[in-house]
Amino acid sequence: MSRAEYPVYLQLRDRLWTWIEQEQLCSQQKLPSERELSERFGTTRVTIRQALSQLEAEGLIFRSNRRGWYITPERLRYDPSRDIGFNHYVTEQGFSPRTETLFKELTEMPPWLSEITGLPVGTPIYHVFRRRYVNERGLLVEHNFINPAKCPGLLSESTDLSIWKMLKEQYDLVPDHRDIEIYPLALKGLEAESLNVNQGTAGLYIHRLSFDQEGEFLELDREYWLHDALKISVHVGSRH
Amino acid sequence: MSRAEYPVYLQLRDRLWTWIEQEQLCSQQKLPSERELSERFGTTRVTIRQALSQLEAEGLIFRSNRRGWYITPERLRYDPSRDIGFNHYVTEQGFSPRTETLFKELTEMPPWLSEITGLPVGTPIYHVFRRRYVNERGLLVEHNFINPAKCPGLLSESTDLSIWKMLKEQYDLVPDHRDIEIYPLALKGLEAESLNVNQGTAGLYIHRLSFDQEGEFLELDREYWLHDALKISVHVGSRH
Numbered sequence: 040m041s042r043a044e045y046p047v048y049l050q051l052r053d054r055l056w057t058w059i060e061q062e063q064l065c066s067q068q069k070l071p072s073e074r075e076l077s078e079r080f081g082t083t084r085v086t087i088r089q090a091l092s093q094l095e096a097e098g099l100i101f102r103s104n105r106r107g108w109y110i111t112p113e114r115l116r117y118d119p120s121r122d123i124g125f126n127h128y129v130t131e132q133g134f135s136p137r138t139e140t141l142f143k144e145l146t147e148m149p150p151w152l153s154e155i156t157g158l159p160v161g162t163p164i165y166h167v168f169r170r171r172y173v174n175e176r177g178l179l180v181e182h183n184f185i186n187p188a189k190c191p192g193l194l195s196e197s198t199d200l201s202i203w204k205m206l207k208e209q210y211d212l213v214p215d216h217r218d219i220e221i222y223p224l225a226l227k228g229l230e231a232e233s234l235n236v237n238q239g240t241a242g243l244y245i246h247r248l249s250f251d252q253e254g255e256f257l258e259l260d261r262e263y264w265l266h267d268a269l270k271i272s273v274h275v276g277s278r279h
Numbered sequence: 280m281s282r283a284e285y286p287v288y289l290q291l292r293d294r295l296w297t298w299i300e301q302e303q304l305c306s307q308q309k310l311p312s313e314r315e316l317s318e319r320f321g322t323t324r325v326t327i328r329q330a331l332s333q334l335e336a337e338g339l340i341f342r343s344n345r346r347g348w349y350i351t352p353e354r355l356r357y358d359p360s361r362d363i364g365f366n367h368y369v370t371e372q373g374f375s376p377r378t379e380t381l382f383k384e385l386t387e388m389p390p391w392l393s394e395i396t397g398l399p400v401g402t403p404i405y406h407v408f409r410r411r412y413v414n415e416r417g418l419l420v421e422h423n424f425i426n427p428a429k430c431p432g433l434l435s436e437s438t439d440l441s442i443w444k445m446l447k448e449q450y451d452l453v454p455d456h457r458d459i460e461i462y463p464l465a466l467k468g469l470e471a472e473s474l475n476v477n478q479g480t481a482g483l484y485i486h487r488l489s490f491d492q493e494g495e496f497l498e499l500d501r502e503y504w505l506h507d508a509l510k511i512s513v514h515v516g517s518r519h
Contacts, residue, residue: 049478096465096479114462119513120360216516222354223463223483223506225336238289239336241481241506243463266463266481271511273359276456 048089066112098267114270124203137172156256178268180233184259214249230263241266288329306352338507354510364443377412396496418508420473424499454489470503481506
């Protein structure tokens, strides 16, 4: 792409990012308002917004509902081959985790879940929907589908901490094996709303299906992450 | 979100997707033109395009340059903990891989790469830039940075096949360990152009850094994937 074809908002994106680096704005620090930025860079609000949206798509800044633009913190690392719980890997990296239960219910297994678990449609199933925060930024929402036959009474406990820990400590349930799938997707519907992002915003999906030693269905997690929040990190081979 | 707030283009997205499912359009099959679709669904071209863009963001359809819209094939599976080469896992899943070298050169190690490899800035380094296809759809572009001290003359060979295989069979080089990072990102610049997508389109980034038994830098791969092409798939625990 020659300079002549390089759009104005992308030129502005580069000037804006250079300025942010020079100012040494750090993680979760607030940017000046759009009005102030458009004055500083001698451009219109429309162009400033295009440049900010570009930096957002690149995961360098994020928008906090009605409160302005902020510098994105470094991505959290997650190793699916190690597969430890959220609270564990967040604290291990020096951050503060928090979980908020948005709803929980005893419901009936829908057809799509029946296909995955091998259990009949209509089988009772616990469904918990939670939002999880790192350093008070909401990074993901998560649907947990848990087999109540394995852990009756689970829903009467608080689900604001680790469900894995509860399953282990109170029901002696440790998953024998899990299948994990991870891919980018567009956040929409309930998940987009609960993360305060526009419908269709880029996100990352993690699907984690766990079975017990008898090969019976224990739990399914479906996590919807902001696109800029997580990186998958795997070490293969000998340790050095 | 109540029905009243549900935007028209999202309602159309649902009708469009229901119709596609009923018609049983399959992988890589072409959709009718935008003009035909807007007539069929009694709506404007603008709304049809919004609905199509939504399905594209969800990874259900993709656009092929100037040739129209197509049904996205199922995602390719990649297991970073297993970490086998592209040609291997593509063929294993019953698809046809192809690789096209876009450029290759002997250059000097830039500062960012020096930081990663521990080798001095200016050290000679091979740089290969390739586009890779599955069933003739270009899914990713890849930068390979290879240490020429380990494999002198590599660039005089064809790089349209597996570089891993060349390193192994011709130079007896097998990586001792690799660090792999994967995260969503916005495709831009050369990578967006080479994949024929708009600047800022959602994508998936894979970074694979390999060292030999002496702990010396062997190779860095930086892969830029279309957002709808790949899923990370990991099995943890016992095999059932």
